[in-house]
Amino acid sequence: EVQLVESGGGLVKPGGSLRLSCAASGFPFSDAWMSWVRQAPGKGLEWVARIKSKIDDGTTDYAAPVKARFTISRDDSKNTLYLQMNSLKNEDTAVYYCTATKYCSGGFCNAHNWGQGTLVTVSS
Amino acid sequence: SYELTQPSSVSVSPGQTARITCSGDVLTKKYARWFQQKPGRAPVLVIYKDNERPSGIPERFSGSSSGTTVTLTISGAQVEDEADYYCYSATDNSVVFGGGTKLTVL
Numbered sequence: 001e002v003q004l005v006e007s008g009g010g011l012v013k014p015g016g017s018l019r020l021s022c023a024a025s026g027f028p029f030s031d032a033w034m035s036w037v038r039q040a041p042g043k044g045l046e047w048v049a050r051i052k053s054k055i056d057d058g059t060t061d062y063a064a065p066v067k068a069r070f071t072i073s074r075d076d077s078k079n080t081l082y083l084q085m086n087s088l089k090n091e092d093t094a095v096y097y098c099t100a101t102k103y104c105s106g107g108f109c110n111a112h113n114w115g116q117g118t119l120v121t122v123s124s
Numbered sequence: 125s126y127e128l129t130q131p132s133s134v135s136v137s138p139g140q141t142a143r144i145t146c147s148g149d150v151l152t153k154k155y156a157r158w159f160q161q162k163p164g165r166a167p168v169l170v171i172y173k174d175n176e177r178p179s180g181i182p183e184r185f186s187g188s189s190s191g192t193t194v195t196l197t198i199s200g201a202q203v204e205d206e207a208d209y210y211c212y213s214a215t216d217n218s219v220v221f222g223g224g225t226k227l228t229v230l
Binding site: 035037044045046047050059061063064097108110111112114115116117 | 125157159161166167168169172173176178179208210212214217218219220221222223224
């Protein structure tokens with residue numbers, strides 16, 4: 001069974017930093033393209049960042065609102081995805097979801113799995 | 125960057141057909157996916173590659189594509205289909221979600 005478990009959320013002051021983690025299991029993590037997606041209270045889904053698998057060159061991409069403030073990374077030896085968030089703003093308040101795509105399991109190569117999310121609140 | 129546009133809300137009675145559209149230039153180049161999200165829950169994939177249905181998703185969910193628009197169709201919508209629906213597409217260097225459509229079935 002695929003599992004994505006986010007952790008590291010909490011309350012932080014504007015200008016502060018936070019590091020989110022996502023522990024993955026049940027699928028070939030090193031093959032997967034991993035993303036962070038956030039959802040502000042009462043709002044829609046917003047893509048934040050993506051990191052490709054190392055075999056697909058491991059490049060990272062960011063949404064404009066977080067570029068230069070957030071850093072996505074992965075540790076394939078630990079099956080874990082990270083999001084380092086710096087210079088946090090009130091508008092970064094959201095539930096942050098970890099997602100996994102682009103891997104094959106049981107002959108199916110179009111899965112798109114989500115964790116349950118972790119809440120980040122930026123407030124003074 | 126690309127954008128995907130969805131209607132903010134769609135309403136149908138139980139047993140009717142619900143159609144939710146999603147428009148954007150990226151859809152002429154890349155496939156779309158559709159996600160269903162119920163309150164307090166993580167999104168769930170219901171359609172991939174414009175019109176393919178993952179195992180476990182009811183047959184009443186289907187997708188289609190024409191030019192810059194993709195459509196999610198729920199044939200014979202049921203009360204439990206009431207949820208927010210998001211379209212999604214991805215390129216080599218970005219990912220985009222539609223703004224979401226609230227489907228009401230009552």
